[in-house]
Amino acid sequence: MEPRQLLRNMVRIRCAEEVIADVYRDEQQMRTPVHFSIGQEATAVGVCAALRREDVVYSGHRCHAHYLAKGGDLRAMVAEFYGRESGCASGRGGSVHLTDQEAGFAASSAILGEMISVATGAAWAFAREGAPRVAATFFGDGASEEGVFHESLNFAALHRLPVIFVCENNQYALGSPVDARQPPGTSITGRARGYGIRAEQVDGNDVQAVYEAAHKAALHCREGNGPYFLELDTYRWREHVGPHWDHELGVRPRDEVESWIERCPIRRTTQALRATDPGIEDAVAAWDREFRAEVREAIALAKASPFPRVEDLLSGTYEN
Amino acid sequence: MEPRQLLRNMVRIRCAEEVIADVYRDEQQMRTPVHFSIGQEATAVGVCAALRREDVVYSGHRCHAHYLAKGGDLRAMVAEFYGRESGCASGRGGSVHLTDQEAGFAASSAILGEMISVATGAAWAFAREGAPRVAATFFGDGASEEGVFHESLNFAALHRLPVIFVCENNQYALGSPVDARQPPGTSITGRARGYGIRAEQVDGNDVQAVYEAAHKAALHCREGNGPYFLELDTYRWREHVGPHWDHELGVRPRDEVESWIERCPIRRTTQALRATDPGIEDAVAAWDREFRAEVREAIALAKASPFPRVEDLLSGTYEN
Amino acid sequence: MRKLTYSQAISEATVQCMEADPSIVLAGQSVDDHKGVYGTTGDAFARFGSARVMDIPNGENAFAGIAVGAASMGLRPLVVHTRDDFMFLAMDGIFNLAAKWRYMYGNRGSAPVVMRGIIGRGWGQGATHSQSLQSLFGHFPGLYVATPASPADAKGLLISALRADTPVILLENRGLYGLEGEVPEEPVAVPFGKGRIARAGDDITIVAASLMVHEAERAAEVLAGHGVSAEVVDVRSIRPLDDAMICESVAKTGHLVVADTSWARYGFSAEVAAVVAENVPQALRAPVRRVTPPDCPAPVSWPLENAFNPGAETITRACLETLRAAQDSVPEIEDVMAGFIGPY
Amino acid sequence: MRKLTYSQAISEATVQCMEADPSIVLAGQSVDDHKGVYGTTGDAFARFGSARVMDIPNGENAFAGIAVGAASMGLRPLVVHTRDDFMFLAMDGIFNLAAKWRYMYGNRGSAPVVMRGIIGRGWGQGATHSQSLQSLFGHFPGLYVATPASPADAKGLLISALRADTPVILLENRGLYGLEGEVPEEPVAVPFGKGRIARAGDDITIVAASLMVHEAERAAEVLAGHGVSAEVVDVRSIRPLDDAMICESVAKTGHLVVADTSWARYGFSAEVAAVVAENVPQALRAPVRRVTPPDCPAPVSWPLENAFNPGAETITRACLETLRAAQDSVPEIEDVMAGFIGPY
Ligand SMILES: Cc1ncc(C[n+]2csc(CCOP(=O)(O)OP(=O)(O)O)c2C)c(N)n1
Ligand SMILES: Cc1ncc(C[n+]2csc(CCOP(=O)(O)OP(=O)(O)O)c2C)c(N)n1
Ligand SMILES: [Mg+2]
């Protein structure tokens, strides 16, 4: 994918999340917890750009960006936040249970690490079918501490399954920095290598680097060489859950947050493109207007859409 | 510990298990599953010889050897197999729930991997107390695949806890060889290093080598340097559970079993000592007679001992 | 009709379903070994080989999720846990993923995994290798939970499970594997939620699941000798539960004893009592009795284990007490596991 | 008496117990952060620092075992799970280790871990972040399981837990944290197994746990306006369960409604109904009613979530139906979580 397109995709996600965050905070009408990826757009965009439509993506609680990057329907996502029947999970799942099967965004879920195993299972199905499909799963540095990480990587490596494990290391789990949770001098990538899995640690705020690594990973999987592991270093700007900034609450050091804002993946790509593409800043500004309007429209549409009917409360629990 | 003493301890365990296996099979009176370590005595003896009485040992389902090596009461173990009130767990636990607190054999249990976490917790308590005590936990190659392995090693390494992780790699879990369960070209030791844990792979049928490695490990822990990992390669001669030989059932290749019998840790140590200690073979023969008599006596005693009273069925469920 | 043991029936259902549906994969620790999970997986392995009968590494937690992921992509994993106790490690995948998958993604697809869990009754299996977890599994919407008591149901319910579009937990008691019974050769599905009157009677209803159905039948036999006509209801599946059959029986007999291998508190026996208290309380002519293990972990020592496991004798006494009849002549009834040759 | 919120009461009990007993260590994911687990751990962190209020890595499975190992060696871990749903990952440690430790090693020692699990009611917490797991925990011998409904009990039961020599699960509903009530300043232990008559009445008994006690009280208020005198029994702990109090109340009123946030099937409400069916069935003058969530996972969309969560209105209707009274005048009663400001 062209750098310009990568940039555009990041801008769209940023716009969506920023608008949603404001409305979420001001209106209190999206009654579901929200975990924003503002500042982390390059990981979602870079990885998904390297995937095909028939490849599938899984994610965790912080999933909006992955959903959008894989081509998930924005309107259906916003409607889900508003709990509408037109939501991507018909209002049953909320912001942490996004799905868009047509776009190949299989599922996200809110129990840490779960989807590492589920994606492995999808890859197992693909491998058995002999389909050249790849499953990719995003999860955090925190989720990598769960036992399911170990068991899944072992299984995937043993059976050479076409799954890309994408660890978004945003340095924190809730308010807890990664070095308070993992032994000094070690890395998640290092642990992944312990299973014989090809693993790479990449600057997660460099969308081009992420894209290239993911491209290599997808090829590796598709050619039957087994799983691939990517650790992408990045940072979330906002609080763990919700629309606010947490350095204002003293959770993380202000200068740490600011140093990462300096490394904004969107600004960085824009600057990199400026030399060869002098109109890029205007383009970004135009995209920004375009996408904010798109999101506001999706919000208006969602609010005008009907809620699920209470009579349908039970339906979907069992097959019919 | 002197090689002669190590050898004697191995002979005692071998005698105990062989006698018990015969009686178990012939009498059908020990109504509890039994997992023999025949052929694996060097791991138990080598590690426990390097520990102090106040250090504690944990084990899994295959625990008789560890219990005896740590100084657990043979009579109480045998009585436990017979379900007697005088059993080491008062007949409540059976062969997989051995305990001898005075000897520092803390506990064994039959759910794979559990005790990796429990030993880590004990080490956590020791570290907090500032006590120079060490916890060691034996587990198999199979148990190392469980998620609890990953989570426990992470915690132990992060907090530099005095725990020795002893993986007895006997090449099988039930009928499943290790290379059917773990990715090629990788090792359990390699994975342990991923947590920054000092780790060593040692010939588990060489009791001297095991002892020396464990000695180093215990010192490392006691000096506050954090956990230590030992992978000990060995082999069980008998079937997974029960007194029989399984190559007769076609479970494992006869020549594989035989090649490991060739490497019998007892024979090997005896041969190694012969040069400097020409009376060693006679000593072994004498020990053999002595220990077999000891075990038979323990069996007779157990059979003459009372069962728990049915009125006491509930007691021990709650504090009194 | 031709007879099979309970384990042969499971084996036959597995092979027939795998033949009919190439998407079925049988997976579990050492399902491919010489014992073939007590004779239930060996035939499938012989027929389909390691590509479809797959030994898996230890790691129950991930494998539950792996099965869900595969099932949602069209595979049909049949996962075997040689003790249901190991499923504590798989509960996140079972309850947070499998049971909720269809609902929480807005009815857009399913993850129809099938899990067999074996209850390790007897021979000193002890506290962590002999628990009956039906009551736990029964609590959660989104699952079917079956507890076949007869070889025919072991076959028929497994067939239903492998055709369902809902995740299914099948609990099998190890003590049943040797039991013989008539089993149709063709793959006849037994539906979930339909109980079975294992024995008809008028004076008292004994509701039971799995192994306890046999204990109840043995008790009914003894009771007949006392002039008591007991009706035995085999629920077959505990989710859905055949409320109607239970209530009809109790409406007729006026007396209820529930027999179960799981603990009383918040258990299967509580649910059956509640169903009656909700629907036909006025029919009860005496208090409900629960015959279950006592409120402690399972001990190993055999006199304790014998006292722990509820059996025909306890059921018989409970029925007679419920009917206020004399009990002094209840004979000692041997435990179902008597004569078993170890190690298990 | 001085008033505290439910979360302040937990915080106070924690600090007082940690002061009295240096072996207590409070551990959980981000227990040391600015939110301090909804205000329940911040004071302890401020007072005792990171040596005794410890952020832990993610890994619920191992940490349950770590806590058991530490407890068996004399530490007293108080482990916090910010959603009880995460405890599915810890169930092997809870049920196979903690609950059985004392018994299965022959009464030679104990592993008295205390685990707090928070039920994430409301604000679209959804299927995997708002389950009430009391019925599961209640099933297993070897544990105490408490469900405090008032600030005083939140304090008193936590104190009992931290002094017990048996492992304890405390379930707290997030919807209760803001609730105020009188709480003694001194550390007064509330025993397990003793219920509380939250409101006395004569016509019907409402048995409830945790948050549902308040819904029951609100329902009782409305019922009083209908001339119905409802007695509300707060069980306080579900293991042991105060059978006697439940039976006495039903013996008096002849009518029973059980209100619970966990599912009906094989749940708390089943057990309460069973206790009555076992002990005082003849007292029942009408069928028992269970007011619980419907048999589906928790949805997110708020009209569905409202319909899913049982509340005062449903309880009121159930009581009136039980008493066969007219229902047309039941007012709409706002959900307890109304007015809550997100994100949670
Ligand atoms: C099994 C489980 N334990 C705990 C939680 C609570 N929790 C939600 S998000 C989170 C931190 C996740 O950190 P990370 O995986 O790094 O993802 P990030 O939020 O940084 O994107 C925790 C502990 C959970 N959802 N699931
Ligand atoms: C959690 C769990 N899963 C499965 C089992 C069944 N099981 C008992 S022993 C065993 C194999 C263990 O292999 P390993 O850890 O290598 O120990 P070994 O028997 O070789 O000494 C298995 C799978 C169990 N006890 N616990
Ligand atoms: Mg993170």
Ligand SMILES: [Mg+2]
């Ligand atoms: Mg092994």
